[in-house]
Amino acid sequence: MTNDEKIEEILTRGVAEVIHLDTLRAKLLSGKKLRIKFGIDPTSPNIHLGRATAIWKLRDLQDLGHTIVFIIGDFTGIIGDTSDKESERPMLSRETVEENLATYFEQAGKILDMEKVEKHRNTEWLEPLTYSEITEHAEVFSLSDFISRENIKVRLDKGLRVSLRELLYPLMQGYDSVAVNADIEIGGTDQKFNMLSGRKLQEHFKKEPQSILMLDIIEGLDGRKMSSSWGNTINLADTANDMFGKVMSLRDELIVKYFINATRVPLSKADEAEASLGRGENPRDVKLQLAEEIVSMYYGKDEAKRAREAFLSTFQKKEIPEGIEEIKGEGKLGELLKAKEIVSSMTDWRRLVEEGAVKRLIEGGEEEKITDDTILATPGVYKIGKRRFVKII
């Protein structure tokens, strides 16, 4: 691929919207070393596949020699963003922010060359601001800018509380762009308002406004937008097996989108996948490829192969997975499992037994259903439901 082709792919692959496509293309083609701003929300330390799409985009830009500027929203994180939630975000303590950041770079390092990334915390410039400066920034915006925002409007209409503190968030994120002289900002479409406010403030400060590259939001496990607060994420920190399994549980309709947005395989490969699905090929097989591809991006090809094998043997051939939890102890099986938090309560245990979910595996791949909830724990392998395995020793 030539550089020009790479730039075209950067501008289109997985991209939802670009603020001033032509300007951005010209910037990228100019050969100038650009400053790419990317904000990190320290609310949750886990990078999930949805956020990773943006980081991969940064990687593409980094490969072209541009400077990636990470802005750790340690100050803004304390305030809380409102972009996509219908409820108010909690204010984080400074300690929590620090804790959350600790693991972030490690995960991002799986994608980016972190040595070359310029890192800032926005307390650097936000904390020293005086009231009169803040007033100056606030003058750039009007109240209707805020209350016409969909998520704020929804909350106001529902009679929910919107605090003034929250309205400050876009001002701060916008000022970040001024402070680091951003040429481009990258984020999800949910960040549109915040990123646009960067342009406004840059203009106010007589700087060239940043271009904005907005990425598609990808759906998570339950089909809703992937978000840490929904708990439907595939995380970079997940084990290879987990990651593989989670990808397999995605709804079939998302396969092609994931190839485009969540992997870096040539786009022709995504087209291929789409075509074979169209021909009526078993989506499972296409999804297996996808899962292996995604796992290999973070764990390497060998590990991805192993995850694939583990998945197939556990769920297709119904074999016992490797490395299942071993429990030592005696007494009633139910009590033992409750003590180990494998079942949440005795009632939960009894319910599972009643439903015929508890099985003891015996030689030759046979299973014996447990029907007596007062059964004593005897050594052996037990299966609870489809995916919980326990070995009593």
Next chain:
RNA sequence: GCGUCGGUACUCAAGUGGUCAACGAGGGGAGACUGUAAAUCUCCUGACUUCGGUCUUCGAAAGUUCGAAUCUUUCCCGGCGCACCA
């Protein structure tokens, strides 16, 4: 500050004196089926239980009552309206 409406389980949201461990939806668990931990269908989803029951829960506390998530009082929290306003 005054007035008014509201605070129900993981989330949303019914219930407005007994039939309430509390409708429904989402989420979660299980079973069936399958093409997979997909989709679809069915069941379950406070805890303890000798399976007879027992105990704890509807913002908090106190009270009325044979009996309260439901009524009263006080307090805490939120919305809305009005007032006040540098």
